[in-house]
Amino acid sequence: MNKQYDMLSPEALGKIDREVAKYPADQKQSAVMAALVIAQDEKGWLPKETIAVVASYLGMAPIAAYEVASFYNMYDLHPVGKYKLTVCTNLPCALSGGVHAADYVKEKLGIDFNQTTPDGKFTLKEGECMGACGDAPVLLVNNKRMCSFMFPEEIDKLLAECN
Amino acid sequence: MALIDTINPLLTTGWSKGDAGWSLKDYEARGGYAQLKRILASKMTQDEVIAEVKKSALRGRGGAGFPAGLKWSFMPKAAPEKYVVCNTDEGEPGTFKDRDLLRYDPHSTIEGMIIAAYAVGAKRGYNYIHGEIFDIYQRFEEALDQARAAGYLGERILGSDFSFDLFAHHGWGAYICGEETGLLESIEGKKGQPRYKPPFPANFGLYGRPTTINNTETFAAIPFIMGMGGEAYLNLGKPNNGGTKLFSVSGHVNRPGNYEVPMGTPFAKLLEMAGGMRGGRKLKAVIPGGSSAPVLPADVIMDCTMDYDSIAKAGSMLGSGAVIVMDETVCMVKALERLSYFYFEESCGQCTPCREGSGWLYRVVHRIEHGEGRAEDLDLLNRVTDNMMGKTICALADAAAFPVRSFIKHFKSEFEYHIEHKKCLVDPEVQRAGSGFFRASSAAGAA
Numbered sequence A: 001m002n003k004q005y006d007m008l009s010p011e012a013l014g015k016i017d018r019e020v021a022k023y024p025a026d027q028k029q030s031a032v033m034a035a036l037v038i039a040q041d042e043k044g045w046l047p048k049e050t051i052a053v054v055a056s057y058l059g060m061a062p063i064a065a066y067e068v069a070s071f072y073n074m075y076d077l078h079p080v081g082k083y084k085l086t087v088c089t090n091l092p093c094a095l096s097g098g099v100h101a102a103d104y105v106k107e108k109l110g111i112d113f114n115q116t117t118p119d120g121k122f123t124l125k126e127g128e129c130m131g132a133c134g135d136a137p138v139l140l141v142n143n144k145r146m147c148s149f150m151f152p153e154e155i156d157k158l159l160a161e162c163n
Numbered sequence B: 001m002a003l004i005d006t007i008n009p010l011l012t013t014g015w016s017k018g019d020a021g022w023s024l025k026d027y028e029a030r031g032g033y034a035q036l037k038r039i040l041a042s043k044m045t046q047d048e049v050i051a052e053v054k055k056s057a058l059r060g061r062g063g064a065g066f067p068a069g070l071k072w073s074f075m076p077k078a079a080p081e082k083y084v085v086c087n088t089d090e091g092e093p094g095t096f097k098d099r100d101l102l103r104y105d106p107h108s109t110i111e112g113m114i115i116a117a118y119a120v121g122a123k124r125g126y127n128y129i130h131g132e133i134f135d136i137y138q139r140f141e142e143a144l145d146q147a148r149a150a151g152y153l154g155e156r157i158l159g160s161d162f163s164f165d166l167f168a169h170h171g172w173g174a175y176i177c178g179e180e181t182g183l184l185e186s187i188e189g190k191k192g193q194p195r196y197k198p199p200f201p202a203n204f205g206l207y208g209r210p211t212t213i214n215n216t217e218t219f220a221a222i223p224f225i226m227g228m229g230g231e232a233y234l235n236l237g238k239p240n241n242g243g244t245k246l247f248s249v250s251g252h253v254n255r256p257g258n259y260e261v262p263m264g265t266p267f268a269k270l271l272e273m274a275g276g277m278r279g280g281r282k283l284k285a286v287i288p289g290g291s292s293a294p295v296l297p298a299d300v301i302m303d304c305t306m307d308y309d310s311i312a313k314a315g316s317m318l319g320s321g322a323v324i325v326m327d328e329t330v331c332m333v334k335a336l337e338r339l340s341y342f343y344f345e346e347s348c349g350q351c352t353p354c355r356e357g358s359g360w361l362y363r364v365v366h367r368i369e370h371g372e373g374r375a376e377d378l379d380l381l382n383r384v385t386d387n388m389m390g391k392t393i394c395a396l397a398d399a400a401a402f403p404v405r406s407f408i409k410h411f412k413s414e415f416e417y418h419i420e421h422k423k424c425l426v427d428p429e430v431q432r433a434g435s436g437f438f439r440a441s442s443a444a445g446a447a
């Protein structure tokens, strides 16, 4: 394996290869979204150098990969806490407590949206509709774990579980 | 909470076992893949399949309601490389039906896509899945593996001459990728900025090739249509509004969730199925088709039936079938502020009227809500929307304008009260209680 890709583990590169295989041979760039997710999962966030490595691996210009990374909301271009909590505050959720749930988390953690607790454990984000409005309030942990019906007790429990 | 209630289950037949009924063997046990087998074994022609779909009057379930069979017939016959793409980006606020379709019954969408690929002559397809629902993406990948292992996907499907393979593409947080050409750009590994149309995807789609793109629910209906016949499907609903439809009911009802009902079911019936109004409170307004659809006051929606034509006649859109129910505890200015923020946040920025206009709408609604509204603000809002609608590359600008215009039209006095008195017409304590958040443990909530 080419040395310049050492920044990513062989497992990560293997996963990227599996994504590349989903697309026509001359369309490797189609895998860039998945590759950036894989890189973000491994690094915790996406430094510019990591984005450049992903771009080079897929044979595309670094700026083209950076454009993608900055366009989609769930890529983290800055370091985030160990647990990134994203609360949906869009109208359907708000009707059933989405905004109140966000306020509750803010108060519990002593941070506002887009802030990280001093111990580096939690980052809070405001999310848009996650396609789960019937389960409001909903909250996403680290982009991939959806938590439904997050009333005060459930939020307390979740925060206690994160360590 | 897999399936709550239904009048005439088709799409939701497989939901009754909840998370235990999604896999291939379950789907086959309830007749799954029988239609694909029949089409291949009887060597049905492409035109015959399309004719059946046309007969069903199946209209696109993603929002625009375009007849699916007609869309398929636009695909050029001769092109060597064509694609079928499924839109599971489902980001329209209020909509959560496609998530449950893929969660409880992913194979009906897969079979629908294979049949569509056969009808339009595509060899490859993608399902674009909303970023926030990772577990659903994983399940869909697993379902694809099952279908491939069983010979329903891949080379020479079930020994026929027909080959087709299907893959999942996972989004990562961008509402605009629900717009079909933004979605195609996104699969190509770019920013999801919509393209100028024409050319439409049927001529210039994924990688510049002819592409059929439909919503998840549209594809999921196909095996059922082929099974019962287009005419029988049509007759379940009403003329020009064939079949059944999933409605995602959210907001102030006792049982939010997905409900499958025949097109033309009275709204009042749907509300009853969803358990009625939470706490027995009074209905104030309903957004009947996702946040982009104009809001309707209680008395108007109570007279509607749930189908494209009835809702359009009442001045709104059936859209994606997301029914957002609001009771008397809602401040309409605050409700609109949330929506306007959303469109401002999600505008992709390439058209000036949308990029700038959505920002204006949000800022002006925000200042009205926060007691800084000016007498001329309602006219200003209407003027800004005039400069947005129909003047942009995609319909997001219209989607941002519709709520603003309809909220002001139907609830003008609340906006005026805000501007004049610098506060809500609805008591903030009443609003706070309305969400039910502090219900579970009120002591903790009051802290």
Ligand SMILES: Cc1cc2nc3c(=O)[nH]c(=O)nc-3n(C[C@H](O)[C@H](O)[C@H](O)COP(=O)(O)O)c2cc1C
Pocket (backbone or CB within 6 Å): B059, B060, B061, B062, B063, B064, B065, B066, B068, B087, B088, B089, B090, B091, B092, B175, B176, B177, B178, B179, B180, B181, B213, B214, B215, B216, B218, B394, B395, B396, B399
């Ligand atoms: C801003 C915007 C967002 C959209 N979001 C979605 C979506 O999340 N899901 C969807 O199926 N269609 C969405 N659409 C509609 C698609 O562009 C397209 O019409 C649809 O996928 C076609 O499938 P159908 O004919 O089966 O409905 C959106 C359109 C716009 C303008």
Ligand code: SF4
Pocket (backbone or CB within 6 Å): B176, B193, B194, B346, B347, B348, B349, B350, B351, B352, B354, B355, B392, B393, B394, B395, B396, B397
């Ligand atoms: S209307 Fe808005 S979202 Fe659509 S292409 Fe233009 S700027 Fe982008």
Ligand code: FES
Pocket (backbone or CB within 6 Å): A088, A089, A090, A091, A092, A093, A094, A098, A128, A129, A130, A131, A132, A133, A136, A138, B093, B094, B095
């Ligand atoms: S509005 Fe929160 S998930 Fe849809």
